[in-house]
Amino acid sequence: MSHVTIHPSILSADFAALGQALESIGTADAVHVDVMDQHFVPNLTLGLPVVSRLAEVSSLPLDVHLMIEDPDRWAPQYAEAGAASVTFHAEAAGAPIRLAREIRAAGAKAAMALKPTTPLDVALPVLDELDMLLIMSVEPGFGGQPFLESSLPKIRAAVEAIGSRGIVVQVDGGVSPETVERIAEAGASCFVAGSAVFGAKDPSAAVEKIRGLAARAAGCADRA
Numbered sequence: 001m002s003h004v005t006i007h008p009s010i011l012s013a014d015f016a017a018l019g020q021a022l023e024s025i026g027t028a029d030a031v032h033v034d035v036m037d038q039h040f041v042p043n044l045t046l047g048l049p050v051v052s053r054l055a056e057v058s059s060l061p062l063d064v065h066l067m068i069e070d071p072d073r074w075a076p077q078y079a080e081a082g083a084a085s086v087t088f089h090a091e092a093a094g095a096p097i098r099l100a101r102e103i104r105a106a107g108a109k110a111a112m113a114l115k116p117t118t119p120l121d122v123a124l125p126v127l128d129e130l131d132m133l134l135i136m137s138v139e140p141g142f143g144g145q146p147f148l149e150s151s152l153p154k155i156r157a158a159v160e161a162i163g164s165r166g167i168v169v170q171v172d173g174g175v176s177p178e179t180v181e182r183i184a185e186a187g188a189s190c191f192v193a194g195s196a197v198f199g200a201k202d203p204s205a206a207v208e209k210i211r212g213l214a215a216r217a218a219g220c221a222d223r224a
């Protein structure tokens with residue numbers, strides 16, 4: 001039986017206390033790290049030196065979400081730095097099949113992300129090279145935005161296109177106790193949640209709450 005996984009996004013954590021942020025989400029399955037370059041998206045966060053250090057100190061796997069131009073050049077370096085998975089955007093990649101292969105060769109799982117307006121068709125030729133497909137449910141760039149309902153049919157279509165290939169469908173943006181059940185019912189199994197986790201008084205409890213709701217809605221075993 002499959003299970004759901006929760007990846008809190010440290011975009012919504014205190015950037016002056018990232019070590020404490022990691023400690024506060026001990027119940028999570030991985031930590032989602034949003035790398036933004038102020039070119040692909042209108043926001044600037046952190047880069048390779050910080051990700052390398054997080055990989056050294058984190059007991060959770062690092063799920064690195066690259067919102068950058070030219071991921072063909074940079075993504076493999078995040079895999080070499082110790083990321084468990086590296087996600088590049090389809091809209092930014094020049095040669096996505098080659099890039100996914102390079103990420104895997106560098107020791108990480110390979111994932112590709114689609115912005116809300118990018119059609120699923122773009123991912124179909126790349127699927128066989130991917131471990132995970134990220135369906136963005138907000139316009140990338142900022143945490144705390146409302147979940148886009150238009151992503152639900154896209155999630156259903158992605159799950160159907162993937163079939164039995166074992167590729168994880170991840171959803172990122174506006175995931176909260178209010179939205180996670182509908183997203184799980186649509187077939188996603190990996191949930192990124194930033195503000196809903198780090199905005200809570202007890203981030204670890206928020207992770208467990210979101211996971212429990214998702215697992216019940218998906219009709220599968222609650223991992224926790």
Ligand SMILES: O=C(CO)[C@H](O)[C@H](O)COP(=O)(O)O
Nearest residue numbers: 140141143144173174194195
């Ligand atoms: O990639 C992202 C934004 O581009 C973040 O991962 C995402 O927005 C998480 O934050 P929230 O759960 O608050 O929407």
Ligand SMILES: [Co+2]
Nearest residue numbers: 009034065172
């Ligand atoms: Co993200």
